[in-house]
Amino acid sequence: MKNLINFLIQYSVVFLFLFLEIISFTLIVKNQEYQKSVFLSSSNSVVSSMYEWSNSVVEFFKLRAANDNLSEENTALKNQIIKLENKLVTLEKVTPDSVHFRIPPEMEYQFIAAKVIKCTTNKLQNYITLDKGALDGIKIDMGVVSDEGVVGIVKNVSPKFSVVIPILNPKIEISCKFKRNNYSGSLLWNGVDYRYANLTDIARHVELSLGDTLITSGLTSTFPEGIPVGSVEDFKIKESDAYYRIKVKLAVNFRTLSYVKVINYLNFQEQKDLEKKSEEQ
Amino acid sequence: MPTVLQNIFRFILLVLFQVLVLDNIQFLGFVNPYLYILFIIALPVQTPRWFSLILAFVIGITVGIFSNIPGPHAFATVLVAFSRDGIIKLFTQIEEGNNPTPSFYTFGVSAYIKYVVLLVLIHNFTLFILESFSFINFWLLLSKIILSSVVTILLILGFQSIKTK
Structure with a gap:
């Protein structure tokens, strides 16, 4: 016992030293999150880093x-x-007009389903032939769409067949507009790639961004408004240019086109006549 | 008790100088001299060991709290205080009953320099290693230790040589 006490007294400084160092070390480990975390996880740091990497x-x-x-x-x-x-648009009631006969908006357009029986994409002027013609109600200048978007315009009709000028033909221009801001321009194919066409008449003040959706403008009587045409793939403008050169990725893949719908706009003739009359006056 | 007063003043001055001035010096980006260790170095030789340990712990904690790392500072200063006696005995022959304050005059120039260098190295090594708690940037760590030690040693020796007694 005496020896033990002597021992303790003799080494009291060492014990004090150890005591203080233990306190310090506890402070190191407990007080600081970094050291704490390292201390606690150093044993499996290899495992954890590998786990992290693989994850x-x-x-x-x-x-x-x-x-x-x-x-x-x-x-x-x-x-x-x-x-x-x-649906919402068609459900909104237009004020009923009892005097004049009027085709309700949802009935203005009728669709005639048709099958593509011939379609070229690699020529400078491409045409599509459909298996339905005048007997099925198809007339010249009707619009043709597929589920994906705009295909073209009917050019010639025989009793059983009809020929469509698709977008992939420089002979037609489709009036279309940006879904985002309603600026409209005309879409023209450049004869190179069946996936892309060029949009013209977009002035330089218009704000564009890649991927902007193009829809039909509804300004011509051929297509109702809002049918997808494509999306902006790329656009350029030079310092001296007033209009953008916009490359549009077409919504329709003409290589895989098989079923289309021909749009029959019931008021087409009336609208056309009125416009003609106005021009003549 | 002039020695006690002197040491109290030294304590306060060194802590303030360390915290307010030296900790803000980031010479070359990583040289941070720790002059406050001079307090332990300059304690009278015959200070009871337990007392010097506690004093070292207190100054370590104090300085450490200001720089947000109390643990490493306290650990390093306590270690310095503990190894101090042995180093004094190793380098000098102080007669029994004498209680000098370590300096060039009492220790002799070479013994004092060795004494200071060894203690500062112990302090800096412990402090920086505990602070980083890893050897990932070993060479950076080593250069930090060496440079800080050199600056600290030069500062301490400079202070001592200015003193007129």
């Missing part, structure tokens, strides 16, 4: 699938919105 790699691959899913879902939802908007 980051796996996550990267998963991201792609997630992205695809999201964009698909996004398009589906967007389509739904468009459908609902269209």
Whole structure:
């Protein structure tokens, strides 16, 4: 016992030293999150770093699938919105006009389903032949669309067949506009690539961004407003230019086109006559 | 008790100087001299060991709290205070009953320089290693330790040579 006390007294300084160092070390470990975390995790830092690395790699691959899913879902939802908007527009009651006969808006356009039996995409002037003609109600200058978007305009009609000038033909220009800000221009094919066409008449003050959606303007009687045409793929403007050179990715893939709908605008003749009359006066 | 008063003043002055001036010097980006260790270096030789340990702990904690890292500072200063006696005995022959304050005059120039260099190195090594808590940037750590030690040693020796006694 005496020895023990002597021992303790003799080494009291050492014990004090150890005591103070332990306090300091506790401070180091407890007071600072960084040191704390290092201290606590240093034993498995290799494992954890490897885990982190592998997780980051796996996550990267998963991201792609997630992205695809999201964009698909996004398009589906967007389509739904468009459908609902269209429904909403048709449901809004126009003030009834009892005196004059009037075709209600939702009846203004009728669709005639047709099958593409011939379609070229690699020529400078491409044409599409449909398996329906005058007997089915198709007339010259009717618009043709597919589920994806605008295809072209009916050029010639025989009793059983009809020929369509698609967008892929420099002979026609489709009047279209930006969905975002309603600026309209005309779409013209440059004869090179069946996936792309050029949009002209967009002045330089118009704000553009890549991916802007183009829809039909409804300014011509051929197509109702709002049918997708394409999206902006690329645009350029030189210092001296007044108009943009816009490259548009077409909504319709003409290589895989098989079923189309011909638009029958019931008021077409009336509108045309009125316009003609006005011009003559 | 002039020695006690002197040491109290030294304590306050060194802590203030360290915290207000030296901790703001980031010479070359990483040279941070720790002059406050001079307080422990300059404690009278016969100070009871337990007392010097506690004093070292207090000054370490004080300076450390200001720079937000009390642990490493306290650890390093306590270690310095603990190893001080042995180093004094190693380099000098102080007679029993004498209680000089370490300086060029009492220790002799070479012994004092060795004493200071060794203590500062112990302090800086412990402090920087505990502060970084890793050897990832080993060469940066080493250069930090060496440069800070050199500056600290030069400062301490300079202060001592200015003193007139």
